[in-house]
Amino acid sequence: MKKVITGNHAVSYGALLSRVEVIAAYPITPQTQVVELLSEFCAEGKLKAKFVKVESEHSAMATCIGASAAGARAFTATSAQGLALMHELLHWAAGGRLPIVLANINRAMAPGWSIWTDQNDSLSQRDTGWMQIYCESNQEVLDSVIQGYKIAEQVYIPLMLVLDAFVLSHTSEIVDIPSQEQVDRYLPPFKPKYKLDVNDPHAFGGLLGPDHYMEIRYLLQKDMERAMEITKKADIEFKEIFGRSYGVIEAYKCEDAEIIMVTSGTVTSTARTVIDKLRERDKRVGLLKIRMFRPFPSKDIKNVLLKAKKVLVVDRNISYGLGGIFFEEIKSVLYYEDKHIPIFGFITGLGGRDVTPNILEEMIEYVETHDKPEEPILWKGVKL
Amino acid sequence: MIEIRFHGRGGQGTVIASEILAEALAIEGNYVQVFPQFGVERRGAPVTAFLRIDNKPIYLRCSIYTPDHIVVLDPVLIETIGITEGLKKGGWIIINSFKNPEDFKNFSDFKVATVDASSIAIKYNLGSRIAPIVNTAILGAFAKVTGMTKLETIERAMKDYIPINLEGNIKAAREAYKEVKMG
The missing domain is CATH 3.40.50.970 (Thiamin diphosphate (ThDP)-binding fold, Pyr/PP domains)
Structure with missing residues (x-):
């Protein structure tokens, strides 16, 4: 019903x-x-x-x-x-x-x-x-x-x-x-x-x-x-x-993606619209949704991300004194791999600050124009 | 995708109006997403609610900044908050007011419709004389003005949301449907 x-x-x-x-x-x-x-x-x-x-x-x-x-x-x-x-x-x-x-x-x-x-x-x-x-x-x-x-x-x-x-x-x-x-x-x-x-x-x-x-x-x-x-x-x-399934992760338009955005929760949903829009402009971008956080699907994540040239992780959280929590976990998953992939860790949307398609698009633009992150934490939307 | 913003006050049934409309649009085969302004609601304080409608699944999960239409349950809000903020040119502003659409001269970029939903609500014993619940009347006006949903579907959708005096609410919606003035 x-x-x-x-x-x-x-x-x-x-x-x-x-x-x-x-x-x-x-x-x-x-x-x-x-x-x-x-x-x-x-x-x-x-x-x-x-x-x-x-x-x-x-x-x-x-x-x-x-x-x-x-x-x-x-x-x-x-x-x-x-x-x-x-x-x-x-x-x-x-x-x-x-x-x-x-x-x-x-x-x-x-x-x-x-x-x-x-x-x-x-x-x-x-x-x-x-x-x-x-x-x-x-x-x-x-x-x-x-x-x-x-x-x-x-x-x-x-x-x-x-x-x-x-x-x-x-x-x-x-x-x-x-x-x-x-x-x-x-x-x-x-x-x-x-x-x-x-x-x-x-x-x-x-x-x-x-x-x-x-x-x-x-x-x-x-x-x-x-x-x-x-x-x-x-x-x-x-x-x-x-008739429905979700997986422990979901790779969305990642097959030929050069940049993969990693998200969790409802940011994933809005990110889908951004990936669709950028794909229409022939940008090779994809989305990895992390559904299961514990146990952490390390192998599944690695299999998707190893195909990318760059990865960005969107965290709506912070481990004070270190950085975004998903970001840190994703980095550790890729540590033992021969291929070095630059990973960008963005923090946004804390305390219910709205995460709009523009914010996510700007993150991708940053990744496109940088070989590696300028800061260990890339803050998005802080008004200070 | 069509985006609608509702302006009202706590106690007028603004959020319920947005939910009944969403239910009606869903019955007619649309995808919908409806949410109140995220926060704490209090009787008498300004309330905002938002509705997205599309013919495919809606993935956008942020606030609505540039609505296509606006529904105003309390006309006093027009003088106190910027109700047209972000409203797309040519969009409808449906106002609960005894005035005529042409009395709202500041809204020349938009189309104005008015209906005296407060009087209709009082007539059918919805809420009190001081604080009438105008939400079902305004939905009747919405159905007529936008043609986005049938009046009968709104009546059907009301059943899950209106615990008492369903008949009065249906009559109010029908009367507003008939009486709404479009500029």
Whole structure:
């Protein structure tokens, strides 16, 4: 059924169709509508889930951890400061190998107080052991919730899907909402290998001495590596049922591209229009969308970028004291290659500053006219 | 691609108007993208909403700077903010006003249409006398002026968005469709 809905409601429908069993969330702009609609679904009896109102995001994640450990499919959504408050428990969820799905609406961190988009909230959680998927459209948001459980429950690693504040969360567009029957065919009920069970008592998260801790972490990394293939397989199976797929990356018009622009989130969408326009002028430019950030699709990225003469990375985030986070990761992917490719790292759009086609076009113009970047960080749109 | 900007005040139903119109255009087979001015909305404060329409998928995800048409739900805004900013020459300005289009002399680069949506809304008990909800009436005028969507499709699209007095809203849209004056 096609409907004009916001990105926030696309999240809610994704959770509804995934038949989540426990929802625990605390409201925060711009996430609030996600749980508002879910609470309506629960009140109407459309969704047979336990909706737990909590006093903080820390408690929201704690509730999800408890629910998931007891064998329930758990869901939450948050944003910025709320995600930051969950930080300790994000480690608990991943270390506990609990396949929770969380929707994070990308919102800039305070201060200065902001409700607008950038990626620093989710990227600050990079090393918690969660998988991360960055979405470009409301359809991809809905589909990624469903795919999220399919992936997470196979590798026992929680998954965070990320959508830009307002640019998706409060923007309505046409979304094809799949039928419950289709989703049931794709996503089986959650039947964990181990769970809290009074009839079969186990302890979870106990003391782990130096003799054992490292192996547990090694296994988490190994399963993260396995998650890459499982994600690809889940995406192919998704296409068979729903007719849509996204990949872990997407190379757009990259076949003969001399310059490749790397993006994530909704900047990708606007960048498509820029690439199309420049292609009409016979410019050999392409676009690489990074959808999956953890695990990082290093091999896939390398295969695309090695064909280019120059690469530019657009970051809507910053690691203070170093630079754009995607930029740094892309550089490390290409380090062992014999071919040296100049990489340009642009930072733009922080705190919801609009990223227009002009801004992206100017970045490409800069790359065309420079052999290498003049600065380690190329700022775009700073008014100082 | 056609881009439309809505100007209103918190409480008039500006954002809902943009969403109902998007739904109607989608029903008629168009691709749509609709969003409010990104920020915090308050009753009585100026509200802006944006709508993109195309016959192919819309990838542009930035604000709208040069709209093709403008819809003004509160005529007082004309005196307080630059409502025509970026408006393309020859574009429609559809204003909720009891005045005639030719009374708006500053808009000679554009086409003006007026409809007394406030009186129509009050007549059908939409909102209060002091703060009528004019969004459905203005959509009726929009359908007539631009011809971009049928009035019946707007009525159909309203059903998901109007929790009470749907009948009154439909009548308001129909009356505005009939009464709108085009300059």
